[in-house]
Amino acid sequence: MSGDSIIRFENVTQAYEGAGNVLNNVSFELERGKFYTLLGPSGCGKTTILRLIAGFIKPTKGDIYIEGQIVNNSPANERQVNTVFQDYALFPHLNVFENVAFGLRIKKLKKAEIERRVLEALEFVNLHGYEKRDISEMSGGQRQRVAIARAIVNDPEVILLDEPLSALDLKLRTEMQYELRELQQRLGKTFIFVTHDQEEALAMSDEIFVMKSGEIQQSGTPLDIYDEPINRFVADFIGESNIVDGVMIDDYRVRFANQEFECVDQGLNKNEKVEIVIRPEDLHISPLERGKITVTVDSQLFRGVHYEISTVDEVGNEWLVHSTKKVEVGSRIGLDFEPEAIHVMRLNESEEAFDARLEAYGAPGHEK
Amino acid sequence: MEKLSKMGRVYLAIVFLILYAPIFYLIFYSFNSGGTMSSFEGFTLEHYAAVFNDTRLIIIVLNTVIVALLSALISTAIGVLGAIGIVFIRNRKMRNAVLSLNTILIVSPDVIIGASFLILFTMVGVKLGFASVLISHIAFSIPIVVIMVLPKLMEMSDSLIDAATDLGASKRDILTRVILPYIKPGIFAGFFLALTYSLDDFAVTFFVTGNGFATLSVEIYSMARAGITLTINALSALIFLVTLGLVLGYYFFSNRARMTIRPPGGGN
Secondary structure (H helix, E strand, O other), X not given: OOOXXXXXXXXXXXXXXXXXXEEEEEEEEEEOOOEEEEEOOXXXXXXXXXXXXXXXXXXXXXXXXXXXXXXXXXXXXXXXXXXXXXXXXOOOOOEHHHHHHHHHHHXXXXXXXXXXXXXXXXXXXXXXOOOOOXXXXXXXXXXXXXXXXXXXXXXXXXXXXXXXXXXXXHHHHHHHHHHHHHHHHHHOOEEEEEEOOHHHHHHHOOEEEEEEOOEEEEEEOHHHHHHOOOOHHHHHHOOXXXXXXXXEEEOOEEXXXXXXXXXXXXXXXXXXXXXXXXXXXXXXXXXXXXXXXXXXXXXXXXXXXXXEEEEEXXXXXXEEEEEOOOOXXXXXXXXXXXXXXXXXXXXXXXXXXXXXXXXXXXXXXXXO | OOXXXXXXXXXXXHHHHHHHHHHHHHHHHOOEOOOOOOOOOOEOOHHHHHHHXXXXXXXXXXXXXXXXXXXXXXXXXHHHHHHHHHHOOOOHHHHHHHHHHHHHHHHOOHHHHHHHHHHHHHHHOOOOOHHHHHHHHHHHHHHHHHHHHHHHHHHOOHHHHHHHHHOOOOHHXXXXXXXXXXXXXXXXXXXXXXXXXXXXXXXXXXXXXXXXXXXXXHHXXXXXXXXXXXXXXXXXXXXXXXXXXHHHHHHHHHHHHHHHOOOOOOOO
């Protein structure tokens, strides 16, 4: 446990009546000043974690610590945590200034102090000069900023963001990703961001928690999770992947697609069944004779940055390839890849065992 | 919206003519110097003068207005809290049951409400008069206020309350700083409706009013029974004007509310 821990969950279980466990024995620790993302499909429990931290619900079992204090029973209005809601939840009867000032007015701060802090917060989110506007006069992106200003003006230690970008169009969303990340770094506060969008998670986070059915599947930096997914679910959820069944022949030797390949993984049992992940961008199109596996091109889509080529090998495995080169549908091509591009996943491996195994490699191929 | 066809407009005109004709007939003869409603002899304001010279009548008008204002105020307060209570009932069946009970009170005939209040007041021993009228007016206005306020409350997103709590608001702050301002248009609508219901209620009042206390509707009824005088016409004309003013006032408030409070979403 590091001394800079700000939020800690200890074996937290959350059950709703008739819905079973939404969270299942979840434990984790968050450090001060980092940008965390809870990533997962809808219904995975990510929003429940947010609501537990905010204090809108109480855990069925387990303990929640904020700054070392158990907060299980402290009500939401007494926690040093502020939330940016998915629908922004701005008060329609108040103008921009009063929306941002809401929390400060509750605290009964002095008028001058309120004015100074509200204007500062609005300045922070680039909404200078919008104080007198009605909420109905603001665009989606501007409302988003008002919601953020309303959260940061209270100077909380932790800011919770519940899918705040999901209602914005693609271009605005990308812009806001940059802004949020930059804002977090300028403020130095802990941000906990909930999303189902893996690109958002990869772009903004210091650390990502990938969740599924009320459990944390894997946590780590975006790079770790992208390069070394722990299981099929994570590999599939984070970016596009080719996942095929394989067998570990020996240390550094793995067999899949009816062939043996050199790889960088070791320390597994001999002849252990594994799953192989190769990212589409790690597959390179090559002439037939130079390719490691031979595939037939099934279909091809132009995606702007690259072609997305769907191919099938001789055993029937599908391989998705991202390439800037165009190929002909129906033709046979070779696929080449580096040993480092092969990622071996054990079946049903726990996160601790997985981390320990990666630690043990220390292989140059994994140090990116 | 499509424009009305010619036939449609004629039809509409006829309907409104039939609806408003008796009222305008009444008002027309309130200016008749003849003293009957059969032949118009000449223009006069003497009936209006008679209304304003009749102190008893003036006191009754004042009574009516006081009962209306008080009952509207009190029933609005109770009704708003009741509506908030209903919205926060978690159990769906329970909530629907309470709502149905509320609706039954609105649709049940005034005569039955009046009669049952009369029985209640005599049993409990409340002296019939100002208090009994006020209490019964409050009682039949509360469901109306609840019905006017509920839609606004239902429309309010739960996350607004979460947001207020998140920003440190206590339950009291949430009520006074978020919920009440948000449903203000509904509160005004409820208040005005309760006011008009109380002003023109006859049946309930007729049952529960005692000797020495009367509201306008009851008084006009007994005046009419004693024999037609054009004072009634003049009085009716004045009441019609006041009602018109109230309706306009109501539209003014609800329009203004619609102008300022627009639901979030849309418009980039």
